[in-house]
Amino acid sequence: MREFLVEITTTIPEGTSQDEIDRRRAAEAVRARELAAAGHPARLWRPVGERRSIGVWLATDEDELHERVLGTLPLNPWMNFAVTALEPHPNDPGRSAGTR
Numbered sequence: 198m199r200e201f202l203v204e205i206t207t208t209i210p211e212g213t214s215q216d217e218i219d220r221r222r223a224a225e226a227v228r229a230r231e232l233a234a235a236g237h238p239a240r241l242w243r244p245v246g247e248r249r250s251i252g253v254w255l256a257t258d259e260d261e262l263h264e265r266v267l268g269t270l271p272l273n274p275w276m277n278f279a280v281t282a283l284e285p286h287p288n289d290p291g292r293s294a295g296t297r
Contacts, residue, residue: 198236198255198256199257199283200239200253200255200282200284201253201256201259201280201282202251202252202253202280202281202283203252203253203254203262203267203278203279203280203281204250204251204278204279205249205250205251205267205276205277206249206276207249207272207275207276207277208276210275221271221272221275222272225270225271225272228269228270228271229270237256237266238253239252239253239254239255240252253283254267259280262280263280
């Protein structure tokens with residue numbers, strides 16, 4: 198699996214009903230749990246005071262990440278993604294601790 202740094206910003210379209218927002222958010226929570234169980238999001242953070250997320254996601258390649266992972270999120274039509282493929286750094290302190 199390859200690691201990707203993914204920044205997600207969600208913008209709800211103006212005029213969207215609260216019922217539609219609630220329905221998608223509930224479905225998003227279910228799908229997020231499914232993806233976590235499959236090992237796709239490795240870590241997720243929300244910057245303090247912001248409504249976006251930053252995470253390390255795992256997929257075999259960028260196509261899988263977009264099509265079979267991020268593309269399956271119910272909020273996807275309202276999301277903008279900034280994706281950066283990552284590779285191990287030779288000076289990563291986590292590597293020497295045996296965590297990789």
